[in-house]
Amino acid sequence: MLTRRGLIKVAAGTAGAACASQALDAEARGNRTMPEHALGLLFDGTLCIGCRACMTACKTVNGMPAEHNAVFPGSEDAYWDAPLDISGKTLNVIKAYRSGTAAHKDQVEDGFAFTKVSCLHCVDPSCVSACPVSAMTKDENTGIVRYNVDACIGCRYCVAACPFGVPRFTFDEAYPRINKCQLCQQRLPEGKYAACAEVCPTGATLFGEVVDLKAEVARRRALEPGTLTTFPRGKIGGTDSYQGKVAKYVDHVYGEKEIGGTQVMHLSGVPFELLDKPKLPDVPPARVAETLQHTIYNAFIAPLVFLVGLTGLAWRNRRTIEEDAPKTGGEA
Ligand code: SF4
Ligand code: SF4
Ligand code: SF4
Known part of the structure; x- marks a missing residue:
């Protein structure tokens, strides 16, 4: 069974991996070149x-x-x-x-x-x-x-x-x-x-x-x-x-x-x-800014994964609390 610590680890790990992969993709933005007849x-x-x-x-x-x-x-x-x-x-x-x-x-x-x-x-x-x-x-x-x-x-x-x-x-x-x-x-x-x-x-x-x-x-x-x-x-x-x-x-x-x-x-x-x-x-600020922007926008998937993980954790805890709570009412 997935523990609370395990769930957080999985969510954070997935988010980190998503961030790293998006950052690597974003590094692909190189310097622009001028037209031949500039x-x-x-x-x-x-x-x-x-x-x-x-x-x-x-x-x-x-x-x-x-x-x-x-x-x-x-x-x-x-x-x-x-x-x-x-x-x-x-x-x-x-x-x-x-x-x-x-x-x-x-x-x-x-x-x-x-x-x-x-x-x-x-x-x-x-x-x-x-x-x-x-x-x-x-x-x-x-x-x-x-x-x-x-x-x-x-x-x-x-x-x-x-x-x-x-x-x-x-x-x-x-x-x-x-x-x-x-x-x-x-x-x-x-x-x-x-x-x-x-x-x-x-x-x-x-x-x-x-x-x-x-x-x-x-x-x-x-x-x-x-x-x-x-x-x-x-x-x-x-x-x-x-x-x-x-x-x-x-x-x-x-x-x-x-x-x-x-x-x-x-x-x-x-x-x-x-x-x-x-x-x-020598590095254009435009390149740096766009790299950061694209990383942040692309990496929205990371906080999303983390959010899904936390939601799952909260849902599981709620179920545990409900199961552990003393039963009231019922047969007199
Ligand atoms: S005249 Fe003025 S607008 Fe035209 S190229 Fe020179 S600085 Fe630029
Ligand atoms: S100030 Fe006179 S010499 Fe200097 S760039 Fe302008 S037009 Fe040419
Ligand atoms: S960044 Fe500044 S100097 Fe460069 S093209 Fe734009 S207005 Fe001109």
């Missing part, structure tokens, strides 16, 4: 001159309003479009690092450097994984991470999920929405490409297929600093280029491995920590 950007901070033409062009083609800031009241920043960061009104920002006298470009001490902040179009995007209604999706041909305002329910899970803090909610609008860079996807059918890259005078922001951009990254990194070379401008594989000298890069391509890789990559002459780029693991 599109992206290369931002080479050593070529950037901080002109912010890319910010203006981004606003123009995406119909975003100017953003005045009150940090320097009375200064020209209070009148001109002067966003300090990406926001519901600004999809792309160039930020500066400064140290000491800020006299030398791409130097840590007494130097300055530029960085770009915009959506990185992750290969395995957390925003897509977190969105419960598929308002965020990854295009299967270009890999562009798109936003569909009509599907959005305003939960802002994507805002919380993005490790780069990219999606921004327009709290000050009557019908708020998420805004983020969509790699100018609306311009692609017209044969145009990302406006920030199109207007960049130095090719610091360069558009193209990720495979070509990666080859360009490898080419630049293989050259000795100071070597005269040809830099493509606008779109890689286009006709526009110029001659310039290769700078000394830090030994890190930001976006190459972070959270499984991104379609926007960064080169820099100063460490990325100084540019406020978050230090992230």
Whole structure:
């Protein structure tokens, strides 16, 4: 006969086995890969001159309003479009690092450097994984991470999920929405490409297929600093280029491995920590989160088995109590 201890052991053992088997199944979720012709950007901070033409062009083609800031009241920043960061009104920002006298470009001490902040179009995007209604999706041909305002329910899970803090909610609008860079996807059918890259005078922001951009990254990194070379401008594989000298890069391509890789990559002459780029693991959070979710959902069978066991135990105990109870009533 099955004892109480035995029944609990069987139920717990079965539940544990179910959990373990589901966890093993869930581990099968590997890193996602990008489409063969994925599109992206290369931002080479050593070529950037901080002109912010890319910010203006981004606003123009995406119909975003100017953003005045009150940090320097009375200064020209209070009148001109002067966003300090990406926001519901600004999809792309160039930020500066400064140290000491800020006299030398791409130097840590007494130097300055530029960085770009915009959506990185992750290969395995957390925003897509977190969105419960598929308002965020990854295009299967270009890999562009798109936003569909009509599907959005305003939960802002994507805002919380993005490790780069990219999606921004327009709290000050009557019908708020998420805004983020969509790699100018609306311009692609017209044969145009990302406006920030199109207007960049130095090719610091360069558009193209990720495979070509990666080859360009490898080419630049293989050259000795100071070597005269040809830099493509606008779109890689286009006709526009110029001659310039290769700078000394830090030994890190930001976006190459972070959270499984991104379609926007960064080169820099100063460490990325100084540019406020978050230090992230190679494993995509989306993969970890989905593994846990699937494990928990799949493993509902485990608590179910345990519940059935406990119910059986309670039923058996009730029968025992009823059988042991003194008989009352009956014949007088
Ligand atoms: S347009 Fe090019 S050079 Fe000018 S700020 Fe933007 S990335 Fe830098
Ligand atoms: S950077 Fe953020 S918003 Fe852009 S694709 Fe990655 S997770 Fe999504
Ligand atoms: S790709 Fe388009 S939307 Fe994205 S930062 Fe560049 S200009 Fe702005």
